[in-house]
Each structure stands twice: as structure tokens, then as C-alpha cells.
Amino acid sequence: MAKRSDVYGINMIKFCDDEEKYIAEGLKEGVAPEKLLEWHEKKLAWLQHERMIHLVVTLMTCVALMGIWLIVYYAVVNIPEVALLMGLLMLIVIILFGFYLRHYFKLENRVQHWYRIAEKLHNMINEKEGLKLRGDTASDLIEMKDVRANK
Numbered sequence: 393m394a395k396r397s398d399v400y401g402i403n404m405i406k407f408c409d410d411e412e413k414y415i416a417e418g419l420k421e422g423v424a425p426e427k428l429l430e431w432h433e434k435k436l437a438w439l440q441h442e443r444m445i446h447l448v449v450t451l452m453t454c455v456a457l458m459g460i461w462l463i464v465y466y467a468v469v470n471i472p473e474v475a476l477l478m479g480l481l482m483l484i485v486i487i488l489f490g491f492y493l494r495h496y497f498k499l500e501n502r503v504q505h506w507y508r509i510a511e512k513l514h515n516m517i518n519e520k521e522g523l524k525l526r527g528d529t530a531s532d533l534i535e536m537k538d539v540r541a542n543k
Contacts, residue, residue, distance in 0.1 A: 429513040
């Protein structure tokens with residue numbers, strides 16, 4: 393049996409990069425934008441769900457951080473022997489929270505970027521039907537992926 397590469401979860405940033413590469417390559421190869429848009433919107437819904445879960449966890453972590461701060465304050469005032477330990481606990485939670493906020497920030501920005509990709513695919517479909525709406529074209533979408541890859 394093959395070893396699973398996602399046994400500890402998936403790397404969401406890599407997941408998103410792979411999806412953007414898939415769309416750009418599909419457009420270069422002439423895949424119908426309708427098919428690409430249908431698949432992209434499904435994955436966008438998954439990503440939106442991931443973002444919502446991360447928002448809930450972020451808010452709960454913030455509440456826990458405030459609770460820990462109150463415990464540390466109480467410990468410093470009333471039980472000085474555990475003040476150092478509680479301060480260390482708070483420092484660890486703050487560092488973890490900082491990394492979590494960074495991840496949430498990347499996830500939020502990626503979702504907004506995917507809205508732009510969906511809009512461009514919609515515009516490509518409308519162009520095929522003779523409608524001209526605002527927005528970018530297929531070549532702009534491919535170039536946008538190339539620019540992201542060169543960062």
C-alpha cells in the first residue's frame with residue numbers, strides 16, 4: 393500500500409498553488425473555461441469552509457489568551473511562586489497565536505485571490521458568448537499565475 397502524503401493534513405498553500413497552476417495550464421491547453429470554473433468554484437467553497445473554521449479557532453484562541461492573561465495576573469498578584477511558569481505559558485500561547493494569525497492571513501488573502509480567478513473565468517465565458525464585462529482576459533489570468541510563480 394502506498395504511503396499517504398497527507399496523513400498529517402494537507403499544506404493549504406501548496407493546495408492553492410496547485411489549483412492555480414491547474415487552471416493556468418488548463419487555459420493554455422484550451423480546456424473549456426466553464427469546466428475550469430465549475431471545478432474552481434467547488435474548491436473555492438472548500439477553501440471558504442477552511443477559512444471559516446480558522447476564524448472560529450482564531451477567535452476561541454483569542455478568548456483563551458485573555459483567560460490565560462487573567463490567570464497569570466491573578467498568579468502574579470496572589471501566588472508569586474507560579475508566576476514564572478504562568479508567564480512562560482502565556483508567552484508560548486502568544487507565539488503560537490502569532491503563527492496561527494499568519495496562517496489565517498495567508499488563507500484569507502488566498503480566498504480573495506481566488507475570487508479574482510473566478511471573476512476572470514466568468515469574464516472568459518461571457519466573452520465567448522459575446523458579452524463584454526469588466527475584468528481581465530485569459531491571457532491576464534495566465535500571466536498572473538506566472539508572476540506568482542516567479543515571486
